[in-house]
Amino acid sequence: MSAFWWTTASVTIVVVSLATLLVLRSRRGRSAYQLERARQLFHLRREVLELQFLQSASRLGKPRGLAWEDCHFEDEAAFATDPATGQLRAFVSVAVRFQVAEGGGLEDAPNLDTPRAATAVFLFDGRQWTTQGRTVFNLNPLETIERFQHGLEGVD
Missing domain, CATH: 1.20.5 (Single alpha-helices involved in coiled-coils or other helix-helix interfaces)
Incomplete structure (x- = not known):
């Protein structure tokens, strides 16, 4: 048995x-x-997402005293997931051009005509891509993923 x-x-x-x-x-x-x-x-949906990004980022009012004038998006995107939630994110290199906002106090600021390098962040909720206008300045997409490696895992 x-x-x-x-x-x-x-x-x-x-x-x-x-x-x-x-x-x-x-x-x-x-x-x-x-x-x-x-x-x-x-x-x-890239063109629509780029427009949504520019509108959302402009409304955030960052950096203070400057208004978003133009944003040039690079073609390539890097993808990563948040291991805690599994949410997929896309990161795209952008060059942002600002103008002085009325009453912003930066009328005499140098280098305003020089585009600033940044990374635009997009989120996938399982059905569609969205953006909240989040921008990471002075980092390219791969550097952004590496910088936030505790909260992101790169996707090949």
Whole structure:
């Protein structure tokens, strides 16, 4: 009788292990498919997202005393996920040009006509891409991901 229980327990362990392995593999495949779908959607909606970014960033009022005049977006995007939430993010290099805001007190500021290098941040909620106008100045997309590596994992 003891041999029967040992055999049953062994078979159960093998079956559970195989089932777990299959589930993990299917999730990884599904995850790769979802990532590719999200990337395609990002590129399809790129122009709309750029406009939304510029409008949102302009409303934030940062940097103080300056108004967003123009924003040039580079073609390439870097992608990363937030390991805590699994949320996918896209990072795009931008060159931002500012003008002095009325009453901003920066009328005599030098180098206002020089574009500032920054990274625009976009978020994917599982269905669509959005932006809140978040900008990381003085870092390119890969540097941004590296800088926030405790909260981001790069995606190939």
